[in-house]
Amino acid sequence: MIRVRNLVRTFGDFTAVKDITFDVEQGEIFAFLGPNGAGKSTTIKMLTTLLRPTSGTIELDGKDPNRNQIAARQSFGIVFQDPSLDQEQTAWENMELHGVLYHVPRKVRAERIETLLKTFELWDRKDAMVKTFSGGMKRRLEIARGFLHTPKILFLDEPTLGLDPQSRNQLWTHVKALNESEKTTVFLTTHYMDEADRVAHRIAIMDHGSIVAQGTSAELKAQTNTESLEAAFLALTGSSLRDEGADAKAGLRQMAQMWRR
Amino acid sequence: MGAIYILWLRELKRYIRSRVQVVVSLAQPCLYLFAFGAGFSPVFRQAGLGSYLQFIAPGIIGMTILFSSVFNGIAMLWDRQFGFLKETLVAPVSRLQIMTGRTLGGATVAMIQGTLVLVICLIFGFRPQSWLSLPFAFVFVFLVAMLFSALGTAIGSVIKDMQGFQLVMNFLVMPIYFLSGALYPLANLGKVMKVITHLDPLTYGVDGLRGALIGHWQFSVALDAGILAAITCGFLVLGAYLFSKIEV
Numbered sequence: 465m466i467r468v469r470n471l472v473r474t475f476g477d478f479t480a481v482k483d484i485t486f487d488v489e490q491g492e493i494f495a496f497l498g499p500n501g502a503g504k505s506t507t508i509k510m511l512t513t514l515l516r517p518t519s520g521t522i523e524l525d526g527k528d529p530n531r532n533q534i535a536a537r538q539s540f541g542i543v544f545q546d547p548s549l550d551q552e553q554t555a556w557e558n559m560e561l562h563g564v565l566y567h568v569p570r571k572v573r574a575e576r577i578e579t580l581l582k583t584f585e586l587w588d589r590k591d592a593m594v595k596t597f598s599g600g601m602k603r604r605l606e607i608a609r610g611f612l613h614t615p616k617i618l619f620l621d622e623p624t625l626g627l628d629p630q631s632r633n634q635l636w637t638h639v640k641a642l643n644e645s646e647k648t649t650v651f652l653t654t655h656y657m658d659e660a661d662r663v664a665h666r667i668a669i670m671d672h673g674s675i676v677a678q679g680t681s682a683e684l685k686a687q688t689n690t691e692s693l694e695a696a697f698l699a700l701t702g703s704s705l706r707d708e709g710a711d712a713k714a715g716l717r718q719m720a721q722m723w724r725r
Numbered sequence: 726m727g728a729i730y731i732l733w734l735r736e737l738k739r740y741i742r743s744r745v746q747v748v749v750s751l752a753q754p755c756l757y758l759f760a761f762g763a764g765f766s767p768v769f770r771q772a773g774l775g776s777y778l779q780f781i782a783p784g785i786i787g788m789t790i791l792f793s794s795v796f797n798g799i800a801m802l803w804d805r806q807f808g809f810l811k812e813t814l815v816a817p818v819s820r821l822q823i824m825t826g827r828t829l830g831g832a833t834v835a836m837i838q839g840t841l842v843l844v845i846c847l848i849f850g851f852r853p854q855s856w857l858s859l860p861f862a863f864v865f866v867f868l869v870a871m872l873f874s875a876l877g878t879a880i881g882s883v884i885k886d887m888q889g890f891q892l893v894m895n896f897l898v899m900p901i902y903f904l905s906g907a908l909y910p911l912a913n914l915g916k917v918m919k920v921i922t923h924l925d926p927l928t929y930g931v932d933g934l935r936g937a938l939i940g941h942w943q944f945s946v947a948l949d950a951g952i953l954a955a956i957t958c959g960f961l962v963l964g965a966y967l968f969s970k971i972e973v
Contacts, residue, residue, distance in 0.1 A: 512815055514973055537817035548808035552739050564731040565816035 465490040465617060465649040466511065471520035473506055480506040482673035483520070488666075490616075493643055493650040495664035497657070499701055503673040504653045505545065508621050511651070512542050525616045538566065540617040541610035545625065547602055551595040555586055555605050558594060559612060566613035573612075580608040584638055600631035607635065611642055620652040624659060632656070636663050657694040667693075671701045728818040729826040736797065736830025740837070747838075750793065754785045754842045758849050761908065774910065780941070782851040783862075783934035784907025786842050790869045791927055793838040795898050797831030798877015799890055811973045824878055824968040828961070831874035832867070839866045853938045865933035868953040872926060875960035882967035900925075907931045911943050926956045 466488040473481040481503045488494040498504050509515035511522060513529040513536055522529055529536035549558055556577065563573040581587040584604040594602065603623060610618050620639070624632040640663060643650050654660055660667055661681050668678035677684055677700050681693050688699040740747070762778040769777035804810040813823050843862075853859060880893055904918075905927035914922065922928050933949035936942040 514815065534817045534819070537815055542815055544808065544811055546808050548810075548812040550735070550804075550809045550812075551807055552742065553735065557738075561731050561735065562812070562816075564727045565813065565818055567727070567817070 465492070465525055466494075466651065467521075467523040468511075469521045471507070471510065471522065472518045473503075473510060473515065474518045479673055481510070481517075484670070484673075484675050486668055486675060486678060488617075488649060488651060490649055491643070491647045492666060493640070493652070493664045495660040495667045496651065496653045496670060497655075497660055497667060497697060498653075498670035502670040502701075504670055505621065507670070508542075508619055508651075508653065512540065512619055513537055538613070539615060540619060541613065541615035542619040543603075543606045543610045543621065543623050545621040547606065549594045549602055549606060549609075552593065554591050554593055555581065555597070556590040558605065559609055562609045562612050568613050576612055576614075580611055583642075584608040585634075600627050600635075603627060603631070604635060604638075607639065611646070611648065614646060615648060617649045617651060620650065622653055622655065624654060624656060632659065639663070657692070657697055661693040669697060669700050676700050728816070728822045729829065732813070732823060732826025733830040733833065736827065736834055739800075740834040747841075750789075750838065751841060751845065753792075754789050755845060757785050757788070758782070758846065762849065778846075778849065778851055779939055780910070780935075781908060782843075782846040782849075783938050784905070784931050785846065786839050786866070787869060787905065787907050787927055787931040787934055788902050789842040790835045790839040790866060790930075791873050791898065791902060793835035794831055794870055794873035795877040795880065795893070797834055798828075798874060798879070798881040799884065799893065801827070801878070801881030802884060802886075802890060805885065805973075810971070814971065814973055820969045820971075821965055824965050828871075828874045828878045828964060831877055832870040835870040835874060836863075836866055839870065854940045858937050858940075862934055862937035864950065865930055865937060865953070868933070868950065868957060869927070869930035872930070872953055872957040872960060875957060875964045878964035879960060879967045882964065882971050901927050904928075905931050906943065926953065929953050 466486075468484060468486050471481055471484050472479065484503075484507065496504050496507070506515065510517050511524065511529065513533050516530060524536050525539045527536040527539060550561070553561070559577040559581065560573065563577065568576065578587065581590055584607065586601060586605055586608065589597070589601070594605065597605065607620070607623060610620075618639075624635060627635070636659060639650060642648055652660075652664070664681070666678065666680055667684060668675050669684070670676065677687060679687070684693065684696045684700075685691065688696040690696045690699055758778070758781070761781055766777040769775070769780065774780065801810065804813075814820070816823070843859075853862070880897075884890060884893065904921050904925045906922055907927065911919075911922055911928070911932075929944065929949040929952045932943045933946065933953065936946065936949070
């Protein structure tokens with residue numbers, strides 16, 4: 465379903481993604497793990513047409529996201545690391561807008577919105593403004609929205625960041641259920657090893673822009689001779705701390721401070 | 726088409742739901758009408774130019790459309806900050822459609838604002854030369870709204886923080902307003918002012934509105950409408966280009 469060959473992305477003289485190759489099968493839940501700044505988000509951006517690769521090829525359901533952007537976008541859904549809902553519209557309106565943008569026919573749209581909002585336990589709040597929602601509810605709405613156009617692939621970029629254990633648990637239960645009932649391929653990133661261990665069929669571990677290991681959780685543990693996925697992760701990526709590169713805004717702020725001096 | 730419609734509808738909903746903002750945004754034109762309209766009225770009359778209220782009402786309508794349109798474009802800043810922009814940018818529709826929906830939405834809101842201010846002007850005692858001239862004036866309301874909404878989209882695609890917003894307000898929007906002939910007649914201006922006012926797109930919008938509403942033309946219908954339409958096309962192309970270059 466996802467086929468990535470020799471993918472490279474450089475920013476100036478910094479190589480964020482160094483020649484990575486992997487495959488994700490249809491119906492699989494695939495977890496992408498790695499310390500901050502390992503290149504996970506850059507990879508997701510390239511997979512979801514938001515960033516052009518420097519070199520290498522990507523196929524999503526047989527489509528090249530660079531040459532055939534619109535078709536590729538139709539075939540996947542994405543839940544971003546940070547929220548992307550319209551706060552000033554209701555839950556239902558957010559779903560409706562997404563459905564229209566993704567060409568879901570009117571009748572199917574209404575039915576699916578109802579089913580998904582019910583699944584994610586948001587139906588009784590469908591007419592409430594999103595700005596009145598809690599963090600967990602917003603996340604659930606975003607994931608429900610991601611499933612709306614029956615995508616072949618769903619990208620989840622740290623979907624459980626900042627959620628309490630109850631919400632996290634519930635969220636993965638729903639994602640797993642939909643992965644089984646609709647055969648949606650799920651590509652996720654997370655910092656919670658227990659989640660990856662429990663949810664993902666296969667795991668790839670990324671560090672310094674390269675994939676350092678991939679396989680099932682059991683394989684990774686066996687390969688590193690460790691008891692838990694967390695221990696395997698630390699064995700593969702080392703225990704030193706990573707500082708994520710500051711974003712452009714932080715850079716500008718720094719510059720402004722320097723000039724003022 | 727669906728995408729354009731739903732994004733247009735979104736802009737409209739946001740406008741209708743922010744009632745406080747609607748009232749606040751109407752307060753400013755009222756203040757201009759009252760303070761300038763009443764304050765400069767005696768001088769204007771002494772100069773033999775007739776009623777100042779009659780003169781500035783079309784200018785205030787133009788100002789309202791200008792502010793509303795550009796604001797709507799800059800509101801993209803919030804969508805960027807709250808992440809909603811991303812949701813539309815990864816959707817399987819072309820950026821041109823997204824940009825068109827947003828721009829048309831912004832223009833529609835600006836036209837509604839302009840209409841409300843026209844009603845306020847009528848309440849203040851403004852009288853058009855004939856009631857039939859109102860539909861004629863709407864041609865210019867539409868052109869001005871489209872022109873500055875397209876400019877708003879172009880600006881909104883580029884600025885990324887609140888400082889940029891201040892910059893645009895102080896160095897672009899306010900000068901466009903003050904140098905447009907909205908507040909004073911363009912006849913007999915100095916050379917420099919003449920050049921500057923003639924470069925300001927709002928000048929042609931205000932002249933068109935004033936011509937249509939009170940029959941006071943500096944230029945002509947054809948010139949005003951032609952220039953506005955041409956600049957609108959230019960800004961639409963610019964807006965579409967800059968919008969297509971947004972990276973998230």
